[in-house]
Amino acid sequence: MKDTPDFAIHAEHLSRYYTLGTAVIRSVDDVSLSVAPGEFVALLGASGSGKSTLLNLIAGLDRATAGSITVGGRNLAQMSSQELSHHRRLTVGMVFQSFNLIPSMTVFENVELPLRFAETERSSRQDVVRQALDRVELGQRISHRPTELSGGEQQRVSIARALINNPSILLADEPTGNLDSRTGGEIMNVIRRCNQDLKMTIVMVTHERSLAEKFAQRLVFMADGKVVTQSAAEPELAR
Amino acid sequence: MKSYDLLELAGRNLRESMLRNALTTAGISIGVASLVAMLSLGAGLQDLANRRLSKSGLFDTVYVTSLRDFRESDPDQRKQERKVDVSKARALDDAARKDLATIPGVLEVSPEVRFMGEVRYADATHAAFVAGLTQSAKENESFDGMKGRFFASATAPEAIVQLDFAKDLNEKDPNSVIGQELVLRYAERQSMAGSSSPGAVADDSNPNASLGGGGGFSVVRKEQPLKIVGIIEQEPFGGMRSISRARVFIPSQLVENLNMMQYSDMRGLTGDAAGEKTYLALVVRVASAGKVQQVQDAVKKLGYRTFSILDATKGLRRFFTVLDLFLGIFGSLALAVASLAIINTLVMAVLERRREIGIMKAIGASDGDVKTLFFAEAGAMGLLGGVFGVILGWGIGRAINFGTNLWLQRRDMPPETIWASPLWLIFAAIGFSIVVSLIAGLYPAARASKLDPVQALRYE
Ligand SMILES: Nc1ncnc2c1ncn2[C@@H]1O[C@H](COP(=O)(O)OP(=O)(O)OP(=O)(O)O)[C@@H](O)[C@H]1O
Numbered sequence: 001m002k003d004t005p006d007f008a009i010h011a012e013h014l015s016r017y018y019t020l021g022t023a024v025i026r027s028v029d030d031v032s033l034s035v036a037p038g039e040f041v042a043l044l045g046a047s048g049s050g051k052s053t054l055l056n057l058i059a060g061l062d063r064a065t066a067g068s069i070t071v072g073g074r075n076l077a078q079m080s081s082q083e084l085s086h087h088r089r090l091t092v093g094m095v096f097q098s099f100n101l102i103p104s105m106t107v108f109e110n111v112e113l114p115l116r117f118a119e120t121e122r123s124s125r126q127d128v129v130r131q132a133l134d135r136v137e138l139g140q141r142i143s144h145r146p147t148e149l150s151g152g153e154q155q156r157v158s159i160a161r162a163l164i165n166n167p168s169i170l171l172a173d174e175p176t177g178n179l180d181s182r183t184g185g186e187i188m189n190v191i192r193r194c195n196q197d198l199k200m201t202i203v204m205v206t207h208e209r210s211l212a213e214k215f216a217q218r219l220v221f222m223a224d225g226k227v228v229t230q231s232a233a234e235p236e237l238a239r
Numbered sequence: 240m241k242s243y244d245l246l247e248l249a250g251r252n253l254r255e256s257m258l259r260n261a262l263t264t265a266g267i268s269i270g271v272a273s274l275v276a277m278l279s280l281g282a283g284l285q286d287l288a289n290r291r292l293s294k295s296g297l298f299d300t301v302y303v304t305s306l307r308d309f310r311e312s313d314p315d316q317r318k319q320e321r322k323v324d325v326s327k328a329r330a331l332d333d334a335a336r337k338d339l340a341t342i343p344g345v346l347e348v349s350p351e352v353r354f355m356g357e358v359r360y361a362d363a364t365h366a367a368f369v370a371g372l373t374q375s376a377k378e379n380e381s382f383d384g385m386k387g388r389f390f391a392s393a394t395a396p397e398a399i400v401q402l403d404f405a406k407d408l409n410e411k412d413p414n415s416v417i418g419q420e421l422v423l424r425y426a427e428r429q430s431m432a433g434s435s436s437p438g439a440v441a442d443d444s445n446p447n448a449s450l451g452g453g454g455g456f457s458v459v460r461k462e463q464p465l466k467i468v469g470i471i472e473q474e475p476f477g478g479m480r481s482i483s484r485a486r487v488f489i490p491s492q493l494v495e496n497l498n499m500m501q502y503s504d505m506r507g508l509t510g511d512a513a514g515e516k517t518y519l520a521l522v523v524r525v526a527s528a529g530k531v532q533q534v535q536d537a538v539k540k541l542g543y544r545t546f547s548i549l550d551a552t553k554g555l556r557r558f559f560t561v562l563d564l565f566l567g568i569f570g571s572l573a574l575a576v577a578s579l580a581i582i583n584t585l586v587m588a589v590l591e592r593r594r595e596i597g598i599m600k601a602i603g604a605s606d607g608d609v610k611t612l613f614f615a616e617a618g619a620m621g622l623l624g625g626v627f628g629v630i631l632g633w634g635i636g637r638a639i640n641f642g643t644n645l646w647l648q649r650r651d652m653p654p655e656t657i658w659a660s661p662l663w664l665i666f667a668a669i670g671f672s673i674v675v676s677l678i679a680g681l682y683p684a685a686r687a688s689k690l691d692p693v694q695a696l697r698y699e
């Protein structure tokens with residue numbers, strides 16, 4: 001980014017309502033939140049508190065009902081759907097609890113897919129994909145199908161895919177939710193390296209407070225769509 | 240998305256649900272095949288009719304008669320002609336013949352020569368209709384399988400006989416008449432002051448009939464030896480005749496030189512312009528069938544009556560247009576059903592690939608990318624279905640053609656091509672298949688592109 005904005009992510013009175021018949025569900029309700037570039041923020045809260053919804057709003061996958069959300073200095077509310085897809089492609093990378101790899105594609109093809117949407121020349125893709133997979137230590141598994149990999153390996157593939165277009169922000173929705181604690185720890189180390197080595201901004205949704213406290217710099221607690229408390233954590237920073 | 244990526248992704252998606260997509264594609268193929276089959280049949284039948292009609296020599300021929308002679312059988316035209324004073328109508332004479340020859344598009348003008356003559360062969364006398372043929376008649380289909388050859392020149396003293404007549408002459412071996420001599424007896428029209436044509440043998444120096452008065456003529460019995468050079472099965476240009484089918488044919492120029500008496504000479508005797516040589520009918524050969532109408536109009540303007548096969552085939556052409564339309568509609572019907580199969584398949588695919596579409600959007604696919612991907616899949620099915628359909632349709636056509644010819648052969652009839660798949664039809668069918676498939680893909684593609692990724696990714 002040329003002129004680094006003050007905030008990587010800046011939400012002001014951000015709301016996302018769902019109407020079901022006459023009932024209005026306030027998934028995200030008047031949230032104001034700022035994330036500095038290179039910051040590692042953990043989103044915590046009970047199930048249904050609106051964490052995923054907030055993450056999707058930052059990702060540009062969902063649109064706000066009210067308020068504004070600015071990512072990388074650009075207001076997502078003013079973007080066309082074409083521009084939003086561009087934002088998802090290049091500015092943010094997403095990682096999910098259920099990995100969300102495409103089962104019919106090999107590891108290589110899964111990681112390559114965002115490059116296709118970014119219209120990267122075919123000739124230069126090979127190396128980029130291999131590098132990304134080497135970074136998550138899966139360089140030997142490129143022709144395997146996702147179903148042939150363990151959960152931890154699949155999540156590493158999905159991280160490689162999220163990083164392939166060099167986004168500045170990584171959005172992770174319970175990335176360790178489906179993994180045992182040892183494998184989850186491995187994944188957290190990969191994410192931490194993204195934060196520390198690649199200077200990426202990280203917003204990670206998690207249920208596990210211990211994990212959040214161990215890796216994140218700041219904990220944001222949500223309840224009923226609102227941000228209730230924020231606290232700085234003391235992550236076991238650079239050893 | 241780059242087009243090679245688009246094609247690659249579409250291709251892998253099609254392979255992914257191989258059976259379903261193959262069945263859908265087969266459905267399109269059958270639709271296209273039925274369309275191709277129907278239109279090929281239509282085109283083939285039309286070709287066949289055109290070929291038959293144009294080879295018959297009738298398509299590029301205009302018959303011209305004088306308004307003095309006969310009466311038009313068509314009631315509308317008869318009403319028109321009633322206004323004309325018959326005795327003042329232009330005679331079909333040599334001047335008229337020259338006028339006709341100058342009309343643009345006219346290749347040649349020849350008198351229609353056809354008379355009942357007496358023929359002597361091997362000391363026996365036979366009665367037969369004799370017709371004159373111009374050199375251009377050689378192109379007629381009647382000569383396709385002829386025995387012997389055509390006339391050496393337009394004035395050669397030669398004759399071609401019809402097969403049945405050859406059998407009359409020599410029961411056992413009709414082919415042996417080729418090379419033999421035949422003597423034609425006819426009545427020569429001699430102007431009072433004129434002399435007999437050279438080459439003709441005068442049978443009797445005394446005129447049989449002689450009429451006094453200015454410009455009269457006498458009739459002399461003459462004989463003309465002819466060498467038989469060929470045998471044909473059917474009379475050329477005979478399609479329109481039934482009673483006066485000719486059995487002996489001689490070069491028309493030769494006949495003209497013989498100065499034979501014609502019916503019109505008798506007619507002329509009682510008319511005002513007695514003694515003047517006129518023609519009963521002139522046959523105008525036109526450069527192409529397309530110019531017949533134009534020539535016909537020009538001839539009418541000169542004050543003559545015309546007749547061409549065009550008049551008779553107007554209804555036929557209308558029939559083929561309607562036939563093509565109906566065959567096309569029936570053919571398209573199957574393709575319409577196939578297009579429903581495409582819609583069904585792709586809607587199913589959208590439902591099945593909900594999550595995949597959500598993932599693609601989450602990692603940066605635009606609505607347009609998703610839409611074009613489904614379009615490409617529909618288009619690919621259309622292309623494949625079109626190509627296989629054309630092959631299938633062509634195969635069906637060959638089979639039907641083969642079957643028809645087998646059937647014709649059993650009945651001793653010559654083989655026919657009733658099936659024509661012109662190149663334009665093949666490309667049009669494939670193109671049509673793609674277009675129909677893309678239209679069918681419109682709804683599924685729109686549905687896929689509008690899919691909300693948040694919803695699609697919400698639950699596992
Ligand atoms: N499309 C929708 N229609 C109606 N309500 C919705 C919709 N999407 C989300 N919600 C509601 O919004 C609220 C927040 O959902 P969200 O998925 O953000 O919660 P969460 O904090 O991520 O929960 P979890 O920890 O279980 O993943 C929930 O009450 C959910 O029912």
Ligand SMILES: [Mg+2]
Nearest residue numbers: 051052053173
């Ligand atoms: Mg959630």
